Amino acid sequence: MINFNGELYRDHDTIFNQDNRGFLYGDALFETIRVVNGHIYFLEDHYFRLMSSMRILRMEIPMNFTMEFFEDEIKRTTLANENAQAHRIRFSVFRNNGGLYTPKTNDTSYLVSAKKLETPFYVLDGLPYEVELFKDFFVNKDMLSNLKTNNKVLPVVAGIYAKENDYANCLLLNLEKSVVEAINGNLFLVSGNTIKTPPLKDGCLDGIIRKKLISILKDDEHLNVVEESISPFELQKADEIFITNTISGIIPVTKYRKKEFNYEIAKKLVGRLNAIARLVV
Known part of the structure; x- marks a missing residue:
């Protein structure tokens, strides 16, 4: 409709x-x-x-x-x-x-x-979800990159690359070679009790779920959230990687190159995300 x-x-x-x-x-x-x-x-x-x-x-x-x-x-x-x-x-x-x-x-x-x-709630399906870096084109570090505009040629080409190479998604880089976001959402890395996500100044989308998770994590005394640039070298060192967007909520990455990931923190956060989504009327 x-x-x-x-x-x-x-x-x-x-x-x-x-x-x-x-x-x-x-x-x-x-x-x-x-x-x-x-x-x-x-x-x-x-x-x-x-x-x-x-x-x-x-x-x-x-x-x-x-x-x-x-x-x-x-x-x-x-x-x-x-x-x-x-x-x-x-x-x-x-x-x-x-x-x-x-x-x-x-x-x-x-x-x-x-x-x-198909589903009224945010769920984690537990399916394999492998990602790779997309290095043919780069995200600009400016305010326009923070906006949700129709200028989506870069994610489209990255999506074709992912499909051709049997990846579930690709991670996008900016001109300084920092990891900015995924094709369809914001990026979070978990290392110990620290959760890192790229800052808006790096060129990532100013995502709604990104904003909500940062707020949730700032109120969690057991976890520390930081907005800092992410180097590609950090990806294989992380304990968890997950992607966020409004429709799927949280998408756990299960593999990047030779590294396989669990998603224990993502499991905890998806319940809290569902709770605040239903409460906000």
Whole structure:
């Protein structure tokens, strides 16, 4: 089910034309959101990240684009997506048609799409999950890399590389050869009682689950969380590696090169993540 500027369409309906700026220039932002039984996980975080990103890209924010409007449009779309308990929502915002690199207007449109999810909770499936470094192209260390924009050519090419070489995922590097993130989420390394994740200044996505886990870990007297650059040499020395994103929650890495990992800390954290996701209403 698709919601385009408040009108509902089926998945196969034609909505855009060849002048769409999201298609022509990647002039678009999106939020990927988990919704379960009408409850939008981390609603405020998604809304305020989208508003902040629109301001950074100098998009005009309509007066009616309140958090209540954001919430209502998501719920309208999920209600129209029949026979689904859990949904994956993509809420996209793009500048309206017109202009070449320089747009004729900063006015925006939005599109909400809903897909069924198989499980209403974050779970660890325990399946083998091998990763490798992707070294053909690099993430820039700037604020644009922190945003969830439609400019995703690097992860797309990395995804093709992973598929061609039978990896579950790839880890991306910045120009200083620090490990920044995975194709589809933020990165965490566990060494003893210290959990490390790359800082935003290294170019990683300003992820919602990243933010939530940092908050959880800061309140844990047995674990120490730090935001520091990660060298590729640290990967094989870690006790655990896991990836986070809004849809999957926590994805444990089970193998990197010759090193195999357990996921005891990830098991503990996924329960706590489920707890706060259900509490935040």
